[in-house]
Amino acid sequence: MRFTWRNTATVPMKVKTLLSQHGVTRSLLKKVKYHGGAILVNDQPVLAIHVLTGGEKVTMVTPIEIGNDFLGGSDLPLTILYEDRDYLIANKPAGVASVPAHHLPENTLANRVKGYYQAQAYENQVVHITTRLDRDTSGIVLFAKHHFAHSIIDAQLKTHAMRKMYLAVVSGVLPADHGWLDQPIGRAPGSFIKRTITPDGRPSLTEYWVVRRLADRTVVKVRLHTGRTHQIRVHFAAAGYPLIGDTLYGGPRNPWINRQALHCMQLSFYDPFLQRDLTTFAPLPQDIVDLMR
CATH class of the missing domain: 3.30.2350.10 (Pseudouridine synthase)
Known part of the structure; x- marks a missing residue:
């Protein structure tokens, strides 16, 4: 995947400084360096310590994320509320765990997302779950579709910016x-x-x-x-x-x-890839509607 920014700074700075300003973490930079990614300045490969002087086009190419065998895919139903290149938002039914555990079968929401990725033949097969719900709580669960998107959400969770x-x-x-x-x-x-x-x-x-x-x-x-x-x-x-x-x-x-x-009926967060706030709603399940009536 390719992510590109324009350097608008008027003072010299290293490439890694510009990338960090856009949410690129050290761990992601290591993956780019050692696992098949690249950093380009004006379409030419450089190191992260390369010094920018102003006006350059900076591109980060991230490596393909190959899924592991520890999380199996499932073809059980998956209700998708929203999906784009970077995020997938699912509506978890009550009674379904968010992720596998030693006492739970592999029919969790994460297994279902993995099965969906496999069916769609996505290049990135790693399932990045960023928010979780108790097994018997229904509603919105957010998945990042690559490491960079995951780190963006982690930063928002730490600063309580997500609603x-x-x-x-x-x-x-x-x-x-x-x-x-x-x-x-x-x-x-x-x-x-x-x-x-x-x-x-x-x-x-x-x-x-x-x-x-x-x-x-x-x-x-x-x-x-x-x-x-x-x-x-x-x-x-x-x-x-x-x-x-x-x-x-x-x-x-x-x-x-x-x-x-x-x-969980509503989730709002800032999406830097779309450069706007993203809000998703999940309809109320029937048992809660009945209880309210």
């Missing part, structure tokens, strides 16, 4: 139309899965807005300002409003839904 919005149905009636949940989250003692509020946990911030109040439950729109494991589930449970169906955190069972009532 993820969820819809949840919690037990009880929330009194405030808008609120913040700000408690540190860590691993629960004696459990590899469960999380809890703990003074020595990682800082965690959740924002919510009430969408609808029902007799014994509240529909809320939720934004994550940090990305801790089970963050929404832990924060609402600690506040006394566990998610409907979330038995791990004390949520009540409900005949309309057999999992936690949580859906």
Whole structure:
């Protein structure tokens, strides 16, 4: 793949400095150097330490990313919400894990994306999953289609520039139309899965807005300002409003839904390749629609 920029600087700089300004990481530069890529200035090969003086066309050619055998491909259904050269955004159904684990079969979302790449005969076969959801949480999952796109998303995640919005149905009636949940989250003692509020946990911030109040439950729109494991589930449970169906955190069972009532419905991030913000929506699954009704 080829990525090209024009050097508009008026002072001398090294090529690697310009590339870093556009989000190229050191690890990616190593792959370009040692695995078949190239750096070109005005279509001539140079080293990353080459000094630019102004006005040059700088091109980075990345090597083909050959998939490994550790992730098998699956032909199970894959719902694609958006796709271009750099990103694929999928709508994960509840009950499907994001990535394989030792106790899960290879029917995960990552396996399905790998199978789709194989069917499309894409040159880059490495599956870069950049956001994940719990197995029983439905909604948007973002995949980068090459190393460079992955590093761009990683940088946005570190600076909390990405905007993820969820819809949840919690037990009880929330009194405030808008609120913040700000408690540190860590691993629960004696459990590899469960999380809890703990003074020595990682800082965690959740924002919510009430969408609808029902007799014994509240529909809320939720934004994550940090990305801790089970963050929404832990924060609402600690506040006394566990998610409907979330038995791990004390949520009540409900005949309309057999999992936690949580859906990632919107994802927004800046796409430097398109040079604009990209926003994707995922429709609500039927079980959450039924629960809301």
